[in-house]
Every structure is written in structure tokens, then in C-alpha cells.
Amino acid sequence: MSAKIIDGKAIAEKLRQQIAVDVAAFRERTGIVPHLVAVLVGDDPASAVYVRNKHSACEKNGLRSTLHKLPATTSQEELLAVVRQLNDDRDVHGILVQLPLPKHIRADVILDAVNPRKDVDCFHPINVGLLSQGRPWFLPCTPHGVQQLLIETGVPVAGAHVVVIGRSDIVGKPLALMLMQKGPGANATVTVCHSQTRNLVEIARSADILVAAIGQAEFVTPEMVKPGAVVIDVGINRVAGKLVGDVAFAGVSEIASAITPVPGGVGPMTITMLLKNTLTAAELATEGRRMKAEG
Numbered sequence: 581m582s583a584k585i586i587d588g589k590a591i592a593e594k595l596r597q598q599i600a601v602d603v604a605a606f607r608e609r610t611g612i613v614p615h616l617v618a619v620l621v622g623d624d625p626a627s628a629v630y631v632r633n634k635h636s637a638c639e640k641n642g643l644r645s646t647l648h649k650l651p652a653t654t655s656q657e658e659l660l661a662v663v664r665q666l667n668d669d670r671d672v673h674g675i676l677v678q679l680p681l682p683k684h685i686r687a688d689v690i691l692d693a694v695n696p697r698k699d700v701d702c703f704h705p706i707n708v709g710l711l712s713q714g715r716p717w718f719l720p721c722t723p724h725g726v727q728q729l730l731i732e733t734g735v736p737v738a739g740a741h742v743v744v745i746g747r748s749d750i751v752g753k754p755l756a757l758m759l760m761q762k763g764p765g766a767n768a769t770v771t772v773c774h775s776q777t778r779n780l781v782e783i784a785r786s787a788d789i790l791v792a793a794i795g796q797a798e799f800v801t802p803e804m805v806k807p808g809a810v811v812i813d814v815g816i817n818r819v820a821g822k823l824v825g826d827v828a829f830a831g832v833s834e835i836a837s838a839i840t841p842v843p844g845g846v847g848p849m850t851i852t853m854l855l856k857n858t859l860t861a862a863e864l865a866t867e868g869r870r871m872k873a874e875g
């Protein structure tokens with residue numbers, strides 16, 4: 581079997597066109613341009629690329645984006661002061677603190693300080709709590725991107741056994757929460773595997789939908805995949821200057837029914853969902869849209 585390639589770039593572009601239409605309608609209604617501020621501390625080259633891509637995606641789709649660049653020597657207190665100032669700025673709708681932060685700064689302290697209504701990454705404990713209760717204000721960008729890929733590709737998720745390998749707060753854990761909820765692209769039976777899981781191969785092989793979010797190049801090999809399964813590769817690993825996913829693409833695509841490539845799979849979807857969250861944040865701030873959590 582040769583798997584269908586799930587073209588994340590094309591799906592992301594289609595969704596971005598709709599978001600651009602929604603942004604234009606919002607601007608028309610309110611005269612306000614949704615504004616995302618990215619805070620980048622230090623000189624991590626990969627982070628600089630991510631932030632640049634997010635900026636250009638905003639600009640292309642009618643949102644405003646500002647980069648707040650700080651030196652690697654910035655103290656935790658100084659960064660907190662920047663976050664608080666952005667929280668208070670009515671012209672700023674979304675705040676994104678690019679991770680990783682320098683080692684002397686505690687990421688949890690900084691992320692907890694972001695106003696939850698401006699938390700477009702959906703990392704704040706309030707947003708994580710609301711997500712787990714199934715009444716989110718925002719959905720976390722990468723898991724939301726994965727879910728949208730499944731929906732747009734017509735993969736039946738309801739009742740399916742989804743195995744997520746990886747339990748990070750950014751990908752694995754929130755994705756599992758989202759896919760087990762009620763609703764479109766959800767209602768799955770979810771198993772989460774991690775570095776201490778026994779019988780990982782056997783569990784992975786029982787998946788109708790297998791998601792790899794591990795951060796180890798080509799970790800998922802063909803014997804871990806049930807014939808006909810859908811495989812979503814979240815991983816981004818740089819090997820000899822090339823981007824490689826967490827799935828051994830060549831072998832696994834002979835067995836799976838559908839698979840995401842790296843690059844061009846989940847990556848473009850993540851940024852797309854960030855655009856959506858920035859529009860949502862602007863709507864919350866300026867139109868007093870009632871949030872689901874407020875009943």
C-alpha cells in the first residue's frame with residue numbers, strides 16, 4: 581500500500597484564506613486590526629525562523645504583528661515587566677512568548693503571567709483547565725492543527741483508537757484531551773504513550789490513527805504501524821541539515837493509508853491556528869464576545 585500524502589501546506593492555505601476573510605470582516609465591523617505581539621528572548625536561530633514565519637503569515641492575512649526582541653541577558657523580572665505591559669496594552673490582542681526561554685528564566689512563571697484572554701498559545705493554566713473541561717476560549721495551535729488535518733482529510737476520528745506518542749504540555753497532552761472530547765474531529769478513544777511506556781510497539785500497532793510527537797528522528801518504524809492506519813508526524817528534527825520527522829517516512833508510507841510529510845504536514849497548520857487564535861483574541865477584547873466558559 582502506498583499512503584495518501586496529507587498535504588498540510590495546501591490545507592493550511594485553504595484555512596488561511598477563510599481566516600483572511602474573517603479578519604477582513606472583523607476589520608470592517610470594528611475598524612480594528614487584530615494585533616499579535618511575539619516576544620523573543622535571545623538568539624536561538626530556530627526560534628528566530630519560527631517568529632519570522634509567524635510574522636509573515638500575520639501580515640499576509642490582514643493581521644498586525646510586532647516582534648518584541650530582547651537580549652539573552654534579559655532577567656526574569658524584566659521579561660515579566662514586558663509581559664505585564666503587553667497585558668495592559670489595549671492595542672495588543674495576542675501575546676506569544678517564543679519558547680525555549682534562556683535557562684535562567686522560568687518559563688512557567690512567564691507563561692502564567694500572560695493575560696489568559698491574550699494567551700494565543702493556550703498555555704495558561706486557565707486555558708488548559710478550560711480545554712480539559714471541553715469549554716475552551718482558545719485551542720492550542722499544534723494540536724488544533726492536527727485535528728483540523730484529520731477533519732479536512734475526512735479521517736473518521738469518532739470511535740477510532742488514537743495513539744499519541746509524547747505527553748508534552750505543548751503537543752501530546754492537549755491533543756489527547758482534544759481528541760477525547762465530544763465534538764467534530766473528536767470522540768476518539770485515546771491512548772497516550774511516553775518514554776516509560778511498556779509494549780510501545782504493540783500499543784502503537786493497535787492505533788487507527790497514530791500521532792508521533794516525540795522529537796526523535798524516524799522513531800516510528802513500519803513494524804509500529806497497523807496496515808491502513810493514518811499517521812500524523814508532528815516531529816521536527818534537523819539531521820545533517822535536513823528536516824526529518826519522528827516517523828520513518830519511506831517505510832511507514834508503504835503501510836499507512838495516509839501520512840503527513842515533514843516538512844509540509846503539521847508545521848504550516850500550527851501557524852494557521854495561531855492566526856485564528858489572534859482573531860479570536862481580538863474578538864474577545866473588542867466585541868465583548870461571550871466566551872463559552874461564561875455560559
Ligand code: NAD
Pocket residue numbers: 722745746747748749750751752773774775776777780793794795796814815816817846847848850
Ligand atoms: P517534548 O520533548 O516536550 O516531549 C517529547 C515527548 O516524547 C515526551 O513526552 C516523552 O515522554 C516522549 N518520548 C521521548 N522519548 C520517547 C521514547 N523513547 N518513547 C516514547 N516516548 C518518548 O517535545 P514536544 O514539544 O512535544 O515536541 C515533539 C516534537 O514535535 C519535536 O520534534 C518538536 O520539534 C515538534 N513540534 C512540532 C511542532 C509543529 O508545529 N510541527 C510544534 C511543536 C513541536
